[in-house]
Amino acid sequence: MSNNIEDDIENRETLLKVKNLSKIYGNEKKEALKLKKSGLTKDEVYAKTKTTIALWEVSLEVKKKEIFVIIGLSGSGKSTLVRCFNMLNKPTSGNILYEEKDISKYNKNELMEYRRNKISMVFQNFGLMSHRDVIGNVEYGLEIKGMSKEERHKKAKEMISMVGLEGVENKPINNLSGGMKQRVGIARALANDPEILLMDEPFSALDPLVRKDMQFELLTIHRKLDKTIIFITHDINEAFKIGDRVAIMKDGELIQVDTPEKMTSNPKNDYVKQFIDSADKTQVISVKNVMITPNSLVRLRDNPQIAIKVMRESGVSSAYVIADKTKFQGVITLDDALRAQRESLRLSDILIRDIKTTSPDTLLTDIITDATEARFPLAVVDDENNLKGIISKVHVLSSM
Ligand SMILES: Nc1ncnc2c1ncn2[C@@H]1O[C@H](COP(=O)(O)OP(=O)(O)OP(=O)(O)O)[C@@H](O)[C@H]1O
Ligand SMILES: [Mg+2]
Structure with missing residues (x-):
């Protein structure tokens, strides 16, 4: 997978390739450059020259x-x-x-x-034109490009609904909340495609x-x-x-770029x-980083005796059930398996099917509630329902 x-x-x-980019603000650029190259920090250079090394040798893709x-x-x-x-x-x-x-x-x-x-830009303070309504702002760039009224209205409407603002096309900008204003800003930036x-x-x-x-x-x-x-x-x-x-930056320099x-x-x-x-x-670690392999695994076609043996050997009172190699089916408990043995039932008769599942790439933060409330550890399955591991409340809480 x-x-x-x-x-x-x-x-x-690669779409944008940045190579050794530097930006210096101030009048003493040459001197500042020399000092920076000699090993002074951005602050030290500024103290001596009143010139700012805003970017220093930034390279990235x-x-x-x-x-x-x-x-x-x-x-x-x-x-x-x-x-x-x-x-x-x-x-x-x-x-x-x-x-x-x-x-x-x-x-x-x-x-x-x-x-x-x-390339389009969305600003922190929205940068919208208060004398225009929502649609007037969104279609502004298209107007400048010379697009016909009909066409730009259509495109602007599409973008407005894309950002969830359907119905407010003709509202004045000043009547909108901050979140709505920023949606308009995004719609405007997207309108240019x-x-x-x-x-x-x-x-x-x-x-x-x-x-x-x-x-x-x-x-x-x-x-x-x-x-x-x-x-x-x-x-x-x-x-x-x-x-x-x-990408993490410090004093105009790029320190690290990574996932x-x-x-x-x-x-x-x-x-x-x-x-x-x-x-x-919890917002960084995903399920696959903390899940474990279930230590008692049985196949749906196994008989109860085998299931009981597996659970006893690993000292647990429930087992995860698979079929067709690794497709997840559900969970059985030791009590039910003992009953099945007495009453000559099959595992499929005692299988608990409604077990909560999650995927390996889900963030821990998204499964905290499920993991803490579930009766059994969650089954971690891939897109094709193959069992990849299990994750319990303890695993989630202890990794936080
Ligand atoms: N027009 C300018 N003239 C002089 N110095 C500037 C100018 N613009 C930015 N600087 C300086 O360049 C450095 C980088 O500024 P920049 O605005 O890029 O930082 P930033 O990471 O965006 O900060 P913030 O999180 O506050 O927005 C700062 O030391 C700033 O004082
Ligand atoms: Mg800034």
């Missing part, structure tokens, strides 16, 4: 259709970096290749074409519950539209929840480790 997301991502085509999350403390360079991706910021040195072509070498028309059709969606802390102004809804919404939209999303956040839980891969799972199991240094330790582990 292929449940290794990372392998998939590593094999994917964004793969097609992934959600690439950039995380770091305030001032670490996240916004500066993504604003280079659409050339709102001009890098001091280094390259950004979009489909192998250097975007800093684009002429005016190429840049305009790139911004209108390939861009390849890449840049999102600079889009949810940080929202209250926690709305924020959770929006994270879910974003994942749903991503699944439906298959865009490449570059998403900035301060929040490691948010990063791990939505990111296929997460949440790999970053958790293999943090590059103490800085990364501290960041991760502040996260809620």
Whole structure:
């Protein structure tokens, strides 16, 4: 079974390739560069030159259709970096290749074409036009492109329903809640049908519950539209929840890029480790990381005597039942097996079929309730109902 997301991502085509990107703000660029190269930190360079090393030698690749999350403390360079991706910021040195072509070498028309059709941005403070209604905001980019009224209305409506705002097309922007405003922002960005969606802390102004809804919404939209999303956040839980891969930045430098799972199991240094330790582990660890193999397994066609023997040998009072090699059937208890032996019943007569199941890639956080309430450990099954392991309340709670 292929449940290794990372392998998939590593094999994917690269969409944006960033090579040795640096961005320096201030008047003493040469001096700042020299000091930075001699080993001073960003803060030390600033103290001496009043010049900021906002990005330093950043290299990374964004793969097609992934959600690439950039995380770091305030001032670490996240916004500066993504604003280079659409050339709102001009890098001091280094390259950004979009489909192998250097975007800093684009002429005016190429840049305009790139911004209108390939890359869109969603802002933290929504950046909506308050004198226009919802649909007026969503279709704005299409209007600029010269699309006919009818056509752009149709497209805008489609995007509005995509973000769950059907029915509010003609509401004034100021009558909307924060969450709704951000949905409009997303619909507007999507209306252009861009390849890449840049999102600079889009949810940080929202209250926690709305924020959770929006994270879910974003994942749903991503699944439906298959865009490449570059998403900035301060929040490691948010990063791990939505990111296929997460890039962690510090003082303008890129420290590590990895899948949440790999970053958790293999943090590059103490800085990364501290960041991760502040996260809620259940949001990162999935069932496959903590499930165990059931120590009493019987086949549906076995007779009760065999089942009793298996359970006795492993000192347990229930067994997991499979058929057709490893297809999961249910659970039997020792008591029922003893009764079956007395009354000449078959295992299928005493099989408990309504056992809760889960999949190997489910996050622990999503099964806590099931695992704590269930009578038996949950059966972990793959897409084809093959039994992969079991997971109990104890496994879930002890791994948190
Ligand atoms: N226009 C500018 N002129 C001078 N310095 C700037 C400018 N924009 C950003 N900086 C500096 O560059 C560094 C990186 O800033 P940036 O806004 O990219 O950080 P960030 O990670 O997005 O922070 P936040 O989480 O607060 O949004 C900071 O030290 C900031 O002070
Ligand atoms: Mg920022």
